[in-house]
Amino acid sequence: MHSYRRDLGLLRDRRFALLLSARTISVLGSAFAPVALAFGVLGLPGANATTLSVVLTAQALPMVVFMLVGGVIADRFPRSRVMMVGELVNALAFFALAAMLLTGWTPLPALVTAAAIGGVAMAVLFPALTGIIPDIVPAEQLQAGNALLGLGANSSRVAGAVLSGITVVLFGGGWALAVSGAMFAVAGLLIAALKMTPGERPAGEKRHSVLADLREGWHEFRSRQWIWVVVLQFSVMVMAIQAGHGVLGPLLAKESLGGAPAWSAFLAGEAVGTMAGVLFSLRLRPSRPILMATLLCLPIAVPYFMLGFSTPLWVIVGGAFVLGVCFDVFGVLWYTTMQREVPAESLSRVSSYDALGSLMFGPLGLMLAGPVAALVGTRSALIGCGVIVLLSTLAALLSPGVRNLRAPAAATAAQPAAPQPASG
Structure with missing residues (x-):
């Protein structure tokens, strides 16, 4: 049987330990960004929800537009180098944002x-991250590797x-964004220390044009029906989540929940x-993993309904906890x-299509959140986000590919799984 001791043995592998450290520090930097950017922008003279929507959309839109290019780059070049560049460019972007807020020179352009x-840096970074894990982690320990990376990321969050x-509260959004930039820079240096050898990357990956690779x-x-159906589900779901998390939640916190500390409590x-979801995901071996993952999307709607119906803050934080468990196990x-x-040779490109499809309506959610809140009210807009999450998930459950895909028998028995051929 699998054991926690065997799972934790991955930490003795130098390359996995470096990847885990880099990912953990990078996510720690990212965790500063939502609160710092939201309240930093909302605190600018004359800024409002629409201003925040514009800035967040500017970050999200390039991430969507350049995601496919990022997938091709990550399948063509050593993924460790691609990740390093992504982290360092992200550091420069956040240092620039921090400098603007700290100096008071904050023109919207x-x-x-x-x-x-x-956003461009994230488009390059994300497909490489998904693809590098099987380059480092043995096939029979993939779920444990993903769970441990999730544990580090979640601890940072x-x-x-x-x-x-x-x-x-104490120093302002500018200093929080500067901390984010420093964390991304450290993560980039740790990734540089991975030193992946050329022989570990698929052969022949540069023989085709970019269009042929795409x-x-x-x-x-x-x-694979299960992939594109769930990605389509997430394209709608993420639109609602981006609106709720990026604009409507912070806006409601500022209006009636106590400001940045209340929204930080929600995110915490x-x-x-x-x-907590990591503990479940380490042990969980469902025979139909995509069906279970999709069912876990239903409770994600709960905190949006709680926010919309004036539930007490401590109950809302409990709903956020449930959301976190479900998201982690799904991931x-x-x-x-x-x-x-x-x-393996196509994994980063498929991951980039996954990310592109999942995120493609996210900028629309950010862009519409402010105007919709002004039109119908912040609480009603949050209730609408919950309804969208529920309906998109129920639609995905109609797909036979989602309901019927089975995991390898060895994996469901919690035994080391042999590498499986790709399904047609």
Whole structure:
């Protein structure tokens, strides 16, 4: 049987330990950003919800537009180098945002430009991160590796959610964004120390044009119904989540919940939930992993209804905890299944299609959140976010591919799983 001791043995592997450290520190930097950027922008003279929507959209839109290019780059070049560049460029973007807030020179075009550079960096970084895990982690320990990476990331989210609120209150959003930039820089240096050898990357990856690479990745993506259906579900769901988390939640916190500390408490509850989710995801071996992952999306609507219906803050934080548990277990099941089912040489491209599809309506949610809140009220807009999450998830459950995909028998028995051929 699998054991926690065997799972934790991955920590003795130097390369996995470096990847885990880099990912943990990078997420710690990211955890400062939502509170710091939201309240930093809202605190500017004359700024309102629409101003925040514009800045966040400027960050999210390039991430969507350049995601496919990021997937091709990550399948062509050593993923460790691609990740290093992404982290360092992200550091520069956040240092620029911090400098603007600290000096008081905050023209909207400059804020938008810096945010957009950060979005491009994330578009390069994300597909490489998904693809590098099977390069480092043995096939039979993929789920454990994803869970441990999740544990590090989730621990950082807990610390970041708490510390960011304190930093914003005591020192302001500019210093919190500077901390984010420093964390991204450290993560980039740790990734540089991975030193992946050329022999560990798939051979022949540079023989095709970019368009041919994209076509091959598209074929791998569309040939698996469970992938494209869940990605379509998330394209709608993430629109609601981006609106709720990026604009409507902070706006409601400022209006009636006590400001940045209240929203930090919400994010901390979510982050603690993701840590608890790690314990489930390490042990969980469902025979139908995508069905279970999709069912876990239903409770994600709960905190939006709580926010919309004037529930007490401590109850809302409990709802955020449930959201965190569900998100974490979903993520581990999703990425482990993709890493088993998709050929390694195409994994970053398929991951980029996954990310592109999932995030493509996110900027729309950010862009519409402010105007919709002004039109119908912040609480009603949050209730609408919950309804969208529920309906999109129920629609995905109609798919036979989502309901019927089975994990390898060895994996469901919690035994070391042999590498599986990609499904057609």
